[in-house]
Amino acid sequence: MxxxxxxxxxxxxxxxxxxxxxxxxxxxxxxxxxxxxxxxxxxxxxxxxxxxxxxxxxxxxxxxxxxxxxxxxxxxxxxxxxxxxxxxxxxxxxxxxxxxSDVNMVSRESGEYPERLRDIFDAPYILYYRGTLPESGRKTAAVVGARACSEYGRSMAKDIGKQLASYGVQVVSGFARGIDTASHNGSLSVEGGRTFAVFGCGINHCYPPENRFTYDEIIEKGGGIISEYPPDTKPMSGFFPMRNRIISGLSDIVIVVEAGNKSGSLITADHAVEQGRTVMALPGRVTDRLSVGCNGLIKQGAAIVSCMDDILFELGMSETQKNTPDINFSQIELAKPGKMLYSHLDFNPQSIDDLIHKSGMEQEEVTGWLVRLELSGMAKRVGGLYVRGK
Amino acid sequence: MVSKVGCAMVTAMGATLLEVEADVSGGLPDIEMTGNLGSSVKDGRERIRVAIKKCGYPFPQGRVTINIAPAAMRKEGTGFDLAVACAILEEIGIIPEDKLKNRIVVGELGLDGAVIGVRGVLPVALEAKKRGYEGCVVPADNYSEALMVPGIEIIPVRHLSDLVDEQRKNSNECSDKNYFAQRVDSGSDLKKISPDYSDIHGQDYAKRAILTAVAGRHNILLMGPPGAGKTMLVSRIPTIMPGMSEAEQLELACIYSIAGKLGDRQDISVRPFRAPHHSITSAALVGGGRFVEPGEVSLASKGVLFLDELTRFDTRVIEQLREPLETGRIMINRVSGAYELAADFMLAAAMNPCACGFYPDRSRCRCTSWEVNRHYGRISRPILDRIDISIALQRVSFDELTGKVDLADKMRDAGAEKDRSHKKVSKKRECIDSSLMRTVVARVWQIQRQRLGDGRYNSGMTNDEIKQFCVLDAVSEKLVKDAYELYGLSARAYYKILKVARTLADIDGSGRVEQRHVLEALSYRVKDKGDEE
Known part of the structure; x- marks a missing residue:
């Protein structure tokens, strides 16, 4: 020792x-x-x-x-x-x-300092980390978004994290509640999924505290917890926007999943543009508060995420841009009423009464099929209302 | 010679019969009261002295000694005044000795000799009858409640002199209204009660859930944004509950009489609906106080206890409900003794899904998931485990609110090809008014009575009974197994689902619990860990 x-x-x-x-x-x-x-x-x-x-x-x-x-x-x-x-x-x-302690350090003079980060103009002089740092030779993508996200955003972030990890892409995010956590978890759900969390506080403080299992899992799976602040720094609101430049700096592309009007994710996107990274945004419904940021980015010229290949293309991992969006359900065979009910589900939570009304099916049938869909993972109950599970 | 008059003390448990003894002997004029008396009993001394004087009777010039026996028991309450005054008047020969023999006297005195109503006259009359007394002298205010006890003479008095002067009594005749007659009258026109489920448009799913809950006496939790109709839905639960038997009514009236709240309930045959405000203290909810009184859980016996805004209640207060929810009784232990009271209520609770009330509608709710979880966290798992049915409500659409949906359905029916499903829709819309729902509930209660015995419901089935009456086929068994694993259900939650499925089968009139019943029961499941990220 x-x-x-x-x-x-x-x-x-x-x-x-x-x-x-x-x-x-x-x-x-x-x-x-x-x-x-x-x-x-x-x-x-x-x-x-x-x-x-x-x-x-x-x-x-x-x-x-x-x-x-x-x-x-x-x-x-x-x-x-x-x-x-x-x-x-x-x-x-x-x-x-x-x-x-088990906290590692790198300064700008060290060879292990991430190459991508070294290029940005305000690269941190020193980094503290647990686990590892992102490999410079591997493709890296940042997935960021709102903390108070919708169920749609959460499931998309999780899915994007998972798909990226399965292609061997390193996922960087900010460990915040909502989208960030979902993307970390999505990436962790794949065997060998490496994901990196950039903290806005010292890495001895697990913030938000409910993510402590994710914290451990990130390190176990070969990822890392990174911060430019000394390990015992307490979480302070002023520090968090600063770490966004590290998130974009560590990555080849930045994907914004869901962002409100003045979201911190937009700061990350701004940093990304300054640093010459590609910004991608997941479009949302025009009427949703949480779509404002993403749709605004697209208007300003951000690349649009309509399927997994869009992301792979921007990462230089796919030759062509396919136009067909991924369809990853349909493996499960459903009887007709189940299919019909499933078609009425979306990522907007709906009550059973709404679904009865929309589908025209009887209440007993609707509740029965909802439970069946739920058991097969195709529907999900959120606060007593139902959303699409897959 | 010492004169003796029967009296009674009322505690939270019921009435205890005691005896007042009075003696007048020579000495300085004074009244001495003995017998382990509380200050509320002792300060009756002055009231009694003045009242006797004001009625024009001579107050004995000498040493008056009053004893309330047995002395071992601590006495509290104001119901002793009349009995003490009677004992003194008997001692000095103004009231004939045989007049109050074998009778119990209760009542408080005013300075002018007026007899004021007291709490707990009904249990006193019941106890008197049980002990073989011939009659009860009660304040006229309490006359009607005492009349609920058959087979015992009830003598109402308005004024102390009524007991002495027969003439005066006759001129002052109490209206001999029979309480039971009054009840039968009002019981028959239950339809006059204005709230009805037909007032609520839409929310058919919620109505179905409430019907299920009442039919099996399951506790129910409603979640939804403000203005979704939670309170409206729950406040109509009493309108779909069948009436009570006379024994049940008497038991309930006793609790109300002890609490001094019998006057609150105009119609004793309607099941109680108690909706305490969320600032309630635990003593007010489960009973207690220095002089133990029944709380809301006892007052809601045989009826509904509605806790609106469940998350706003003090968590410690809510935790007190664990025991009564399980056993239907509440045990109150104090230094003065242990009191076991009925607390056999159906719990209906309503809450918002988060602090702002709109979760999971993210276009309006800005609460973080941590805040949402903390909001739920205010209600502990053991309490949630005791709630069998939980549903989420959404605000109704404008068309449903204004009742235009039926019209829209009809129009769709006319043009639609698949008329099979639409016929069902229009059929479903019939099940919305209270009397229809009450008929269903009455039928299901009858089934349960035959199966489990009197006064028992599906929600109270023991595990053995569940094994006996909720046999599942292989497919349903598999469903429940999957759900058990996916949702990480507790053993209690598993049995809950079977109980609710049993009730749903009873509503269907089906002897066996079928797959659709299990599915529907699963959809009423209380929020579980797996629901949120």
Whole structure:
């Protein structure tokens, strides 16, 4: 065990992990300030040992000069934090703690850093993860969408996740409730389905908490939990939009399944466009609140998802775009009334009274067939109402 | 000489007969009351003194000692005033000794000597008859309820002097209205009760579910958005319940009399429908209080307890229903004693599927799935397990609301080729008014009485009885097995489905439980784990 840690420490030392950990955790140093420093100091080690090498006064002056020339003010607090020895000790203790835990780190200097992510302009300097990182050589797709999703969105996200996984595509999503969780679960339902969850909080916090089984399963099946925040960071609403750039950055394409007017998924789509990724959207009914975002994306030129081949085509895995949508039921033989009732079911929850009315069948028949359809998985009961199961 | 007059104390369980003893002897004028009396009994002392004076009788000048025997028992209540006054008047020779012999006297006194009605006169009269007393002196306010007990003389009094002055009593004659006569009258025109299921357009599925629930006395849960008609549907349940036998009525009237609520119920033959507000405390729901009183569960005996907005009730209050839902009795244990009361009600509950009420209609509901689950989580699994039938409602369409659907059906019928199914539709629409439903319920109750015995219903079948009466064929057995595995049913839920299927077969008049009954029973299943992601 201790040899493993030694090996790890050595490996991390090569890519200045300790220094990056210190720098990214300095209070007041955001992405912009770090990029100023990064531009001047090619070797992060040099920056880390700045005070030791040239003395406090000179180092202070250098910093002032650097930020002034970049038209940025360096406040008292930030400067104090930079030179604070106690803080440095504290952060190094934390670093040691991570070192002996099962949390892995990569910095931009490491070879394991995901290639796709490295290309984006605001790629995170450091990533913490459990499990693995997405393989650079494999196709990767992000599936994102609304938290309060409809049953239609949920089942589509699950299906897309499942199909992608069966084609060996890595699925990246944000682990949020609703669409994100459904796409993770869909991907996990396939043997060897690798899926990656990008957290908006530290990866020691399973948020939302009800997904803890999914959390474990993602790691078990060879996927990973990824975050740019230190493992113990608590969930804060401000962090979540930031992680969206990592979701799109890790992927070749971004599929938006269901999104409202001001959905966070649209932020992901914006990032994707900036990063040069293909954005795909699943169309929805014009009248639905949750279709507004997706249909809007399509209007702006996003690729449309009408069948699995559309996605494979965008991933470069299929030669042609087939025009026939996938039909994946019909394996189950149904008697006539069952078929008729099934044709009346859709992804909009309907009450039994509605179905009796629509089908013109007798109540007893309707309830009986609904239960039969449910038992064969072709109908589903949601809050007492019925939707299509497949 | 000591004079003695019979009196009674009323507790939540019924009446206990006691005796008041009065003695007047020389000494400073004073009244002493003994016998382990609560303050409500003791403060009658002043009322009695003034009332006797105001009636023009001389209050004894001397030491008056009152004892209510046996002293071992703690006494509470105001019904002792009249008996104590009578004992004093008897002691000083104003009331002849034999007049109140073998009689029980209850009633509260006003300062002017007026006799005020008290709670629990009916159980007092019942107990008096059981113990072989000849008659009961009761406040005139309680006259009609006391008359429900046959074979015992009931003497109504309006004023303390009625007992002394025969003349005065005759001029003040109580109306001799017989309570039972009144009940029979009003029982026959049950149709006059205004709410009826024919008021509700659409919701045929819900009506069918309610019919099933009432027919087998199954507890029912209705879920749906605001304005779907949950409350309307449930409040009409009493209109489809057959009447009660006289013994049942008497038992129920006793509970109401003890609770002092007999006046609330204008017609004792109609089954009770209690709909407590969701702010109710557990003592008010199951009974309790310092001086134990029956709660809503007992008041809803033989009828319906309706908990509207089930999720808004305090969860701890709802949990108290576990025991009464299972046994039909409620046990209230206090330091003062253990009280076992009837709580033989049918539970009807209504709730919204989520906080905003529109789930799973995602175009309107913005609750997260976590919020939805938390909303359901307010009702524990053991309570849900005791609910046999659950249905989800949707708002009715405008056409159905305005009753235009029948017309639309007819038009479709005229042009349709497949008239077989449409004939069925129009046939189905007949089953909507209360009297029709009541006939079905009465028939099914009769079947259950023959099968299980008096006062028992399918919902109360024991596991042995289920094995005996709910035999499934191989196909149905397979269906239930599949459902058991798919939905992850509990053993209790499995038996529930069989019980409901039995009731559905009874409604059909079928001796065997058939596949369609099992299927329909499965569709009434309470929300299970597998329903939500």
């Amino acid at each position: 201790s040899r493993d840690i030694d090996e790890r420490r050595e490996r991390y030392a090569k890519c200045h992990m300790k220094e990056w950990h210190w720098l990214t955790n300095l209070p007041g140093f955001g992405y912009k300030k770090l990029s100023v420093l990064k531009n001047v100091f090619n070797d992060i080690g040099e920056l880390y040992e700045l005070e030791k090498n040239i003395g406090y006064d000179k180092a202070d002056e250098l910093l002032r000069h650097l930020f002034a020339s970049a038209d940025m003010a360096l406040g008292e607090k930030e400067r104090d934090a930079f030179f604070d020895r106690e803080l440095r000790e504290k952060l190094n203790m934390k670093y040691e703690k991570i070192m002996i």
